Amino acid sequence: MNPNDLQPTTPWHLAERAEAMNPSAIREILKVTERPGILNFAGGLPSPETFPVDAMRDACATVLGKDSAIAKPSLQYASSEGLPELRQWVADEMGKHGATVSPEQVLITTGSQQGLDLIAKVLLDKGCRLLVESPTYLGALQAFTPMQPRIESVASDDEGVLPEALRAQLEDMKEPARFMYLLPNFQNPTGRTMLEARREAVLAVCRERGLPIVEDNPYGELWFDQPPPKPLLARWPEGVIYLGSFSKILAPGLRLGYVIAPPALYSKLLQAKQAADLHTPGFNQRVVVEVIKDGFLDQHVPTIRARYHAQRDAMLAALARELGPTGAEWTRPVGGMFVWVRLPEGLNAQALLPKAVDAGMAFVPGAPFYASEPDARTLRLSFVTSTPAQIDQGMAALGKVVRATLMR
Amino acid sequence: MNPNDLQPTTPWHLAERAEAMNPSAIREILKVTERPGILNFAGGLPSPETFPVDAMRDACATVLGKDSAIAKPSLQYASSEGLPELRQWVADEMGKHGATVSPEQVLITTGSQQGLDLIAKVLLDKGCRLLVESPTYLGALQAFTPMQPRIESVASDDEGVLPEALRAQLEDMKEPARFMYLLPNFQNPTGRTMLEARREAVLAVCRERGLPIVEDNPYGELWFDQPPPKPLLARWPEGVIYLGSFSKILAPGLRLGYVIAPPALYSKLLQAKQAADLHTPGFNQRVVVEVIKDGFLDQHVPTIRARYHAQRDAMLAALARELGPTGAEWTRPVGGMFVWVRLPEGLNAQALLPKAVDAGMAFVPGAPFYASEPDARTLRLSFVTSTPAQIDQGMAALGKVVRATLMR
Numbered sequence: 098m099n100p101n102d103l104q105p106t107t108p109w110h111l112a113e114r115a116e117a118m119n120p121s122a123i124r125e126i127l128k129v130t131e132r133p134g135i136l137n138f139a140g141g142l143p144s145p146e147t148f149p150v151d152a153m154r155d156a157c158a159t160v161l162g163k164d165s166a167i168a169k170p171s172l173q174y175a176s177s178e179g180l181p182e183l184r185q186w187v188a189d190e191m192g193k194h195g196a197t198v199s200p201e202q203v204l205i206t207t208g209s210q211q212g213l214d215l216i217a218k219v220l221l222d223k224g225c226r227l228l229v230e231s232p233t234y235l236g237a238l239q240a241f242t243p244m245q246p247r248i249e250s251v252a253s254d255d256e257g258v259l260p261e262a263l264r265a266q267l268e269d270m271k272e273p274a275r276f277m278y279l280l281p282n283f284q285n286p287t288g289r290t291m292l293e294a295r296r297e298a299v300l301a302v303c304r305e306r307g308l309p310i311v312e313d314n315p316y317g318e319l320w321f322d323q324p325p326p327k328p329l330l331a332r333w334p335e336g337v338i339y340l341g342s343f344s345k346i347l348a349p350g351l352r353l354g355y356v357i358a359p360p361a362l363y364s365k366l367l368q369a370k371q372a373a374d375l376h377t378p379g380f381n382q383r384v385v386v387e388v389i390k391d392g393f394l395d396q397h398v399p400t401i402r403a404r405y406h407a408q409r410d411a412m413l414a415a416l417a418r419e420l421g422p423t424g425a426e427w428t429r430p431v432g433g434m435f436v437w438v439r440l441p442e443g444l445n446a447q448a449l450l451p452k453a454v455d456a457g458m459a460f461v462p463g464a465p466f467y468a469s470e471p472d473a474r475t476l477r478l479s480f481v482t483s484t485p486a487q488i489d490q491g492m493a494a495l496g497k498v499v500r501a502t503l504m505r
Numbered sequence: 506m507n508p509n510d511l512q513p514t515t516p517w518h519l520a521e522r523a524e525a526m527n528p529s530a531i532r533e534i535l536k537v538t539e540r541p542g543i544l545n546f547a548g549g550l551p552s553p554e555t556f557p558v559d560a561m562r563d564a565c566a567t568v569l570g571k572d573s574a575i576a577k578p579s580l581q582y583a584s585s586e587g588l589p590e591l592r593q594w595v596a597d598e599m600g601k602h603g604a605t606v607s608p609e610q611v612l613i614t615t616g617s618q619q620g621l622d623l624i625a626k627v628l629l630d631k632g633c634r635l636l637v638e639s640p641t642y643l644g645a646l647q648a649f650t651p652m653q654p655r656i657e658s659v660a661s662d663d664e665g666v667l668p669e670a671l672r673a674q675l676e677d678m679k680e681p682a683r684f685m686y687l688l689p690n691f692q693n694p695t696g697r698t699m700l701e702a703r704r705e706a707v708l709a710v711c712r713e714r715g716l717p718i719v720e721d722n723p724y725g726e727l728w729f730d731q732p733p734p735k736p737l738l739a740r741w742p743e744g745v746i747y748l749g750s751f752s753k754i755l756a757p758g759l760r761l762g763y764v765i766a767p768p769a770l771y772s773k774l775l776q777a778k779q780a781a782d783l784h785t786p787g788f789n790q791r792v793v794v795e796v797i798k799d800g801f802l803d804q805h806v807p808t809i810r811a812r813y814h815a816q817r818d819a820m821l822a823a824l825a826r827e828l829g830p831t832g833a834e835w836t837r838p839v840g841g842m843f844v845w846v847r848l849p850e851g852l853n854a855q856a857l858l859p860k861a862v863d864a865g866m867a868f869v870p871g872a873p874f875y876a877s878e879p880d881a882r883t884l885r886l887s888f889v890t891s892t893p894a895q896i897d898q899g900m901a902a903l904g905k906v907v908r909a910t911l912m913r
Contacts, residue, residue: 106743107743107767107769108711108715108716108717108743108744109628109684109717109767109769109770110628110681110683111627111628111773112626112627112628112629112630112633112652112683113630114626114627114630115626115627115628115773115777118627118773118776118777118780119776140582141582142581142582143581145577145578145580145581148576148577148580148581150569150576150577150580153569153580154565154566154569154570154576157562157565157566157569158562158565158566161558161561161562161565162562168556168558168562169553169556169558170553170758171758172553172556172558172561172756172757172758172759173550173551173553173556173756173757173758174548174549174550174752174757174758175758206782207615207760207782207785207786208782208783210780210781210782210783211781211782214780214781214782218520218522218523218651219519219520219522219523219526220517220518220519220520220523221520222520222521222522225520236780236783239776239779239780240780240781242780243626243777243780244520273518275518275520276517303516307516308516309516309517335514335515335516336516344582348580348581348788349580349581349582350578350579350580350581350582350583350786350787350788351580351786351788352615352782352783352784352785352786359515359517361515361517362517365519365523365526368526368527368647369523369526369651371647372526372618372622372644372647372648372650372651373618373619373622373648373781374614374615374616374618374619374622374760374782375616375618375644375760376760377615377760378615378758378759378760378786378789379758380756380758380759380789381786381788381789
């Protein structure tokens with residue numbers, strides 16, 4: 098414990114794990130970016146234009162209607178597992194993606210972030226090994242870190258972890274890793290996707306070495322030209338815990354996600370869930386069931402895809418125009434929310450940020466997304482919150498500060 | 506780890522702390538009690554008749570209205586601290602109870618159960634000492650246990666922990682305890698309340714020995730004849746973390762609670778909150794702010810008090826009639842939701858339960874509420890879910906099985 102954390106007169110004594118919780122670098126950065134007038138490409142905020150306000154209003158009116166039989170049940174304590182209708186919907190939906198899932202394997206969570214927290218509690222001991230992509234989702238690192246695992250990055254390319262690097266790393270290990278955390282579709286922060294052959298090659302190593310996988314899929318529905326390959330869960334049901342979310346296809350402010358777990362693990366995750374918050378708000382679950390029950394998402398999600406597709410196109414075109422001549426590199430995501438940029442040699446994204454903010458735009462430096470050995474030249478841009486015109490303007494500002502910094 | 510928990514072929518390996526999570530005894534019991542036709546005094550479910558469905562429906566319509574400026578913000582990601590208006594409301598409300606609280610000390614949580622979980626993460630190490638009342642709230646034990654503290658009960662009477670027993674226990678301790686968990690108002694499970702002199706006497710020991718307190722107050726507003734003495738937080742601001750909830754004054758299905766923490770601890774709890782679920786659903790927070798903003802609770806809460814008061818009276822009268830001659834004892838709560846019964850010598854509440862269910866009523870055996878040395882004669886009855894007529898009928902059934910068992 099850092100003795101400076103608490104004043105000497107305080108009666109409180111922090112847990113050792115609290116020391117592993119540090120003020121989120123990204124959180125501090127985001128505060129800077131919230132200055133009025135700044136074009137913000139830093140956050141991972143879905144476009145509010147995609148939020149189904151009318152459908153939500155109608156659903157609330159139905160659930161709480163004067164003759165509604167579910168008004169009072171929606172406001173009462175509910176089961177920790179989640180609403181049966183919603184668990185059934187998730188199981189059916191996974192079936193469409195090639196995975197055989199029973200509703201009894203579905204645990205409704207308060208956002209998929211809570212799924213990561215429950216997994217950390219149930220599977221991670223102090224000092225145990227845990228594998229992640231390089232870079233990986235910062236929120237997962239925040240959920241895992243308090244349980245004090247030793248987090249190791251696996252060398253990754255533009256499709257995620259490299260199977261041969263993974264194999265070599267597993268052979269080096271004196272003890273097995275508890276699991277590997279993967280985000281196969283339109284990854285946060287890089288936007289990259291594991292294609293069919295990569296999925297099979299990584300799974301072959303995992304199966305062979307008995308390394309289970311936590312598969313996080315918040316963005317899978319946000320594909321542009323074609324759906325991503327089928328989930329890892331569909332390929333290795335007993336070796337994969339799967340996380341899904343309603344945040345990107347309906348609205349994040351509902352905090353609705355889910356975990357799909359092999360039966361052997363489900364009861365422990367459920368016990369952790371019960372201790373964590375008893376259950377996810379039943380009202381939110383009832384309202385979402387009401388919104389989605391008649392195929393609403395079949396109409397709604399394509400409108401989100403089309404919007405983000407156009408915004409991605411605008412960003413890639415603007416990046417080519419503004420950063421193309423500078424030697425910078427960036428990903429070409431086929432779905433999701435993010436582009437990952439690597440600045441020209443000699444530049445540092447963290448150092449560039451204040452200049453970019455002065456020029457009117459904000460991004461997130463890439464370093465906090467690395468569990469080890471950060472690449473200080475990287476940064477993350479979200480293309481979902483801004484219009485194509487704002488994207489043009491923001492990338493022009495970024496291009497200007499990059500070129501100005503290079504010329505010094 | 507229990508090797509039977511997972512099949513030998515599974516690639517998963519549980520964390521040591523998962524072993525401390527056991528299927529909740531009470532959860533298994535509650536399943537038995539959910540048989541149709543059983544008068545259920547087992548659960549701690551607020552009466553659905555108190556849920557403000559009309560006000561909730563209106564608030565949802567306002568928040569999501571066609572011209573609402575907060576419709577989309579209510580569905581977007583939000584700050585981990587909680588909605589400023591709600592934090593301000595909590596701070597103002599605490600002022601009315603004699604505690605000087607800044608909104609910056611208020612962390613909105615997904616039910617107050619989440620507050621217990623965050624406190625456990627931030628303050629408990631494996632093997633550290635932790636003090637609780639005897640008996641204490643089962644959900645708190647479930648939140649604390651996964652962090653593997655050594656939980657010690659402090660001898661308690663019908664006003665909670667005994668100051669002299671606490672003093673002696675602290676002197677015996679080789680190491681200080683991290684905190685003491687207290688539920689001073691209408692405690693779950695006993696219904697007991699710490700009166701003014703007891704609060705001061707316990708606090709004197711805590712202050713003298715530097716033992717901080719976690720004060721849990723979900724039931725404080727549910728008083729019958731007069732409000733309880735002012736909270737411990739008002740008496741020792743730097744030594745108390747306070748937990749509150751909207752579950753009993755509005756509706757539990759919203760999952761809205763809060764933690765009030767000394768500034769030195771707030772940032773760690775906030776970091777734990779962010780990792781746990783990013784933030785509590787913003788939609789729920791906006792709707793509740795809309796419901797309560799014009800003094801709604803000043804009209805609403807008295808109706809809940811009157812209802813539960815009448816139901817408590819019915820239960821105490823029925824208990825006197827049915828159990829009075831048997832030698833059983835029970836508490837006389839002046840607020841809250843629960844009566845705690847101690848059966849006559851020779852009876853065991855767990856053994857009695859199946860007979861009670863066969864006779865048409867259910868209670869919760871008291872044993873799971875003890876951190877150590879359970880009193881097998883105790884049981885908990887909730888008087889809030891049933892009407893006075895149902896209470897009469899249920900207590901008659903309980904009296905019948907108690908008398909029948911005594912006669913054997």
